[in-house]
Amino acid sequence: MLIPNKVKHRKWQKGRSRNKGVASRSLEVSFGDYGLKSLDHVWVNSRQIEAARRAMSRFVKRSGQIWIRIFPDKPVTRKGEQSVMGSGKGSLEFYVVVVKPGTVMFEIGGVPESDAKEALRLAAHKLPLRAKLVSKH
Numbered sequence: 001m002l003i004p005n006k007v008k009h010r011k012w013q014k015g016r017s018r019n020k021g022v023a024s025r026s027l028e029v030s031f032g033d034y035g036l037k038s039l040d041h042v043w044v045n046s047r048q049i050e051a052a053r054r055a056m057s058r059f060v061k062r063s064g065q066i067w068i069r070i071f072p073d074k075p076v077t078r079k080g081e082q083s084v085m086g087s088g089k090g091s092l093e094f095y096v097v098v099v100k101p102g103t104v105m106f107e108i109g110g111v112p113e114s115d116a117k118e119a120l121r122l123a124a125h126k127l128p129l130r131a132k133l134v135s136k137h
Helices: 046-059 113-125
Strands: 034-038 042-045 065-068 074-078 091-099 104-109 131-135
Touching (some): 034 113, 042 074, 046 065, 046 091, 046 104, 113 131
Antiparallel strands (some): 034 104, 034 131, 042 091, 065 104
């Protein structure tokens, strides 16, 4: 699973403007031939990214190459179920990446078009968002 090696602040605030805006970076396929582009605004955690990566690499039987264009660097905290109000912020549970509409999350290259599309379709089913397939050409 993907986690940062070192973080400046162990716990972050959520931020004011959630679920707003469109992506301004990672808009096009840069490394591979085909990509998976987000259509929704969502938090994707490291477990979901790993599940999508495994689904792709198993389908193409480790041929070709896969690029992961997103990295979970935002810490999410949770308080215990039995805890009362107050008593500070909860402990760190997992890391997420904020994915905005238009972000290319995964890319694949070196495989036939039909295999690439099927692998990216399988990966999209592992993610909590709507996605579309895009190509470099």
